[in-house]
Amino acid sequence: MVKVAVLGAAGGIGQPLSLLLKTNPLITGLGLYDIVNTPGVAADLSHIATPAKVEGYLQPDDGLKKALTGADVVIIPAGVPRKPGMTRDDLFKINAGIVRTLAEGIAATAPKAFVLVISNPVNSTVPIVAEVLKAQGVFDPKRLFGVTTLDVVRASTFVAELINDRAAASSVVVPVVGGHSGVTIVPLLSQSSHPLPSGVDIDALVKRIQFGGDEVVKAKDGAGSATLSMAYAGYEFAIKVIKAVKGEKGIVAPSFVNLSADSAGGQALTKELGTELEFFSSRIELGPEGVVKIHPLGTINESEKKLIAAAIPDLQTNIETGYGFIKKATL
Numbered sequence: 050m051v052k053v054a055v056l057g058a059a060g061g062i063g064q065p066l067s068l069l070l071k072t073n074p075l076i077t078g079l080g081l082y083d084i085v086n087t088p089g090v091a092a093d094l095s096h097i098a099t100p101a102k103v104e105g106y107l108q109p110d111d112g113l114k115k116a117l118t119g120a121d122v123v124i125i126p127a128g129v130p131r132k133p134g135m136t137r138d139d140l141f142k143i144n145a146g147i148v149r150t151l152a153e154g155i156a157a158t159a160p161k162a163f164v165l166v167i168s169n170p171v172n173s174t175v176p177i178v179a180e181v182l183k184a185q186g187v188f189d190p191k192r193l194f195g196v197t198t199l200d201v202v203r204a205s206t207f208v209a210e211l212i213n214d215r216a217a218a219s220s221v222v223v224p225v226v227g228g229h230s231g232v233t234i235v236p237l238l239s240q241s242s243h244p245l246p247s248g249v250d251i252d253a254l255v256k257r258i259q260f261g262g263d264e265v266v267k268a269k270d271g272a273g274s275a276t277l278s279m280a281y282a283g284y285e286f287a288i289k290v291i292k293a294v295k296g297e298k299g300i301v302a303p304s305f306v307n308l309s310a311d312s313a314g315g316q317a318l319t320k321e322l323g324t325e326l327e328f329f330s331s332r333i334e335l336g337p338e339g340v341v342k343i344h345p346l347g348t349i350n351e352s353e354k355k356l357i358a359a360a361i362p363d364l365q366t367n368i369e370t371g372y373g374f375i376k377k378a379t380l
């Protein structure tokens with residue numbers, strides 16, 4: 050039995066993500082929560098002939114608590130998306146409070162759940178969730194994940210386009226490390242499973258992966274940011290977590306995690322980075338308790354070293370911003 054709760058389930062990401070989750074027979078319960086429209090979304094999904102029992106709740110009458118009751122995995126795509134001209138950090142003012150409230154609900158009702166944070170800015174919202182769980186004495190770093198899968202999905206797609214082999218897109222593996230915004234997104238193209246042809250403009254490809262989100266924001270022209278590709282990526286990550294929890298071995302996925310989740314791996318990564326960061330996105334081996342191993346960066350070239358160096362100050366600031374928000378609230 051696996052129950053997944055989706056918080057923000059009626060939104061642009063929440064609806065297609067819930068649809069994908071409903072199609073997977075590994076999932077036996079779906080608890081959908083939003084401040085609008087979840088009863089309708091749940092009724093609609095509940096007619097699909099798959100095992101998951103779907104329930105939709107709104108804010109009144111303890112809706113958050115009901116959606117979270119018995120949840121093994123909680124996915125959070127609640128919050129506002131960007132409009133053209135905005136950075137992800139511009140979303141902080143609104144989304145920080147939303148994520149804090151949802152994290153308080155998780156601490157109270159599903160303290161042992163695996164928590165997957167999609168809401169932006171991920172580099173700050175994940176530390177917020179960690180601080181809320183810590184304050185309630187239920188923080189387990191192995192169970193908290195910032196969802197950075199979309200960056201890896203984009204890198205695979207763009208590399209497949211460049212090698213003229215779209216059919217290979219799902220088998221192209223490019224590690225993307227750091228965080229989830231602008232220069233904190235660091236693709237390690239030198240480690241691509243599929244070598245790039247000579248003459249490819251690597252700098253342009255790096256930029257495209259770093260600012261892939263902006264491409265979608267611009268094309269949507271005020272109607273939001275990536276939703277469908279994010280639902281695909283979030284689903285892919287959630288299913289990996291569920292399979293690992295169910296005992297499947299050797300599952301590795303990218304995620305923005307607290308480096309104390311694997312102290313040996315975290316220390317090795319800190320050594321490579323040459324600086325202490327509490328959170329970083331790297332390849333993570335997953336197991337029944339969540340994070341098993343945080344993989345190191347491995348061999349990277351000179352320009353990738355520069356990209357990492359450029360990512361660190363922003364990451365530090367973003368993480369501090371998340372922490373600061375909770376500290377200020379408790380003063």
Ligand SMILES: NC(=O)c1ccc[n+]([C@@H]2O[C@H](COP(=O)([O-])OP(=O)(O)OC[C@H]3O[C@@H](n4cnc5c(N)ncnc54)[C@H](O)[C@@H]3O)[C@@H](O)[C@H]2O)c1
Pocket residue numbers: 056057058059060061062063082083084085126127128129130131140144147150166167168169170171196197198199200229273274275276279
């Ligand atoms: N991590 C990533 O790679 C990634 C990718 C795409 C989008 N995002 C982020 O995901 C978030 C959602 O994007 P979207 O396009 O689905 O936005 P959306 O506006 O379409 O949907 C957000 C949903 O959240 C709900 N919501 C708002 N406040 C809430 C609250 N207090 N409790 C519960 N639900 C609440 C809204 O009612 C809405 O249904 C944004 O912050 C966006 O930037 C992250």
Ligand SMILES: O=C(O)C[C@H](O)C(=O)O
Pocket residue numbers: 130131137169199261262263265266274275
């Ligand atoms: O770009 C955004 O604001 C949404 C998301 O983080 C993305 O990468 O598409």
